[in-house]
Structures are given as structure tokens and as C-alpha cells.
Amino acid sequence: MGRWIGFILAILVGAAAGMFYGWVISPVEYVDTTxxxxxxxxxxxxxxxxxxxxxxxxxxxxAVRRLAVLGPLPPLDMVxxxxxxxxxxxxxxxxxxxxxNLASALEAWNPTIQGxxx
Numbered sequence: 697m698g699r700w701i702g703f704i705l706a707i708l709v710g711a712a713a714g715m716f717y718g719w720v721i722s723p724v725e726y727v728d729t730t731x732x733x734x735x736x737x738x739x740x741x742x743x744x745x746x747x748x749x750x751x752x753x754x755x756x757x758x759a760v761r762r763l764a765v766l767g768p769l770p771p772l773d774m775v776x777x778x779x780x781x782x783x784x785x786x787x788x789x790x791x792x793x794x795x796x797n798l799a800s801a802l803e804a805w806n807p808t809i810q811g812x813x814x
Contacts, residue, residue, distance in 0.1 A: 732767035736781050739766055743778035744787070747794040756805040759798060772802040 718724075731742065743763065750759040763771040779795045 731765045734766070736777070737785070739774070740778040740781045740785075740787075742766065743775055743798075744782070744791055744795060747775075747791075747798040750798050750801065751794055756801045757807070760802070760805070760807070772799060775799045775802060 731739075734742070743766075746759050746762045749762070750756070753759075760771045763774055766774050769777075775795055775798055779792060779799065782792050782795060
């Protein structure tokens, strides 16, 4: 019985020391990361912010520029992915309506007619 207590105590001390080292002494620092490395929930929040800005400004070219920081996917695909995530996670109807409005605008957007590529 004493060996088991010693074993469990050693595991607990090792885990505590490892967490202390990883969280206090040498934590991970992310430097110069790009927004395309964000998780889907943060990307969806960013798309929502772009949709809110679009609802005020009404400029799809500016919305495309803002969405371009999220990676190489076409902006419409990013917005659609954000809408799917928002529906699964229970975003408000107003928020999903803003994103759908942006998606509709991007479907009709033609960069050659409306001012060039982003």
C-alpha cells in the first residue's frame, strides 16, 4: 500500500511541477501570428464584426479586404462557414441575419465592376 501512495504522490508532484514550469517559468508566447491561425469561433466573431461594419458602411470591397486577413479562402466561403458555426453555437438571429446579409452582398459583388480586386 505504501508503494502506491508514493507512486501517486510522485505523479502528482511531477504534474504540479510540469504545470508550474509551463505556466509560470516558461509559458508559450505567440509572436507575430496571423489572424488565419485563429480558431473557428474567433474567426466567426471576426466575420460578425465585418458584417456589422458592412451593415453600417455598405461597402462590399472594404468587407472583402477585411476578410482577406483570415486566409486564402474566398471571402464568401469564410462567411458561409461562419454562418454555419453561428447556427450551431446559437448566435442570435440578429447576428446571423447580419452575416447572411454580408453573404448576399458578396454573392452579388463583382470586383471588376466595383473598383478592382482587394
